[in-house]
Amino acid sequence: MDHESDDDNTKINLYEVYSSRKSLNNSIMASLRTVLSNKATNELKLQHYYEWNKLLANPQLPADNVPRAIVQNIESITADGSKLYTAV
Secondary structure: OEEEEEOOOOOOOOHHHOEEEEEEEEEEEEEEEEEOOOOOEEEEEEEEEEEEEEEEEOOOOOOOOOOOOOOOOEEEEOOOOOEEEEOO
């Protein structure tokens, strides 16, 4: 289990935006090599890769989790009058 591995993509991150991940990775490979001569080799490889991921809410939060929303395109005006946009 990878605790607090993922967060959202906003500029302001609160503790409840972090999540945990359970993952399983498994790989197996078989290789068959035939030497035809000193200058020629034939090789066959076969690989199977399996990956399983499950994203979970942060275990240190309440079971019902904390409802939230992302507000995008919030406008700010700098001292020189130019506009900046962000998401919260």
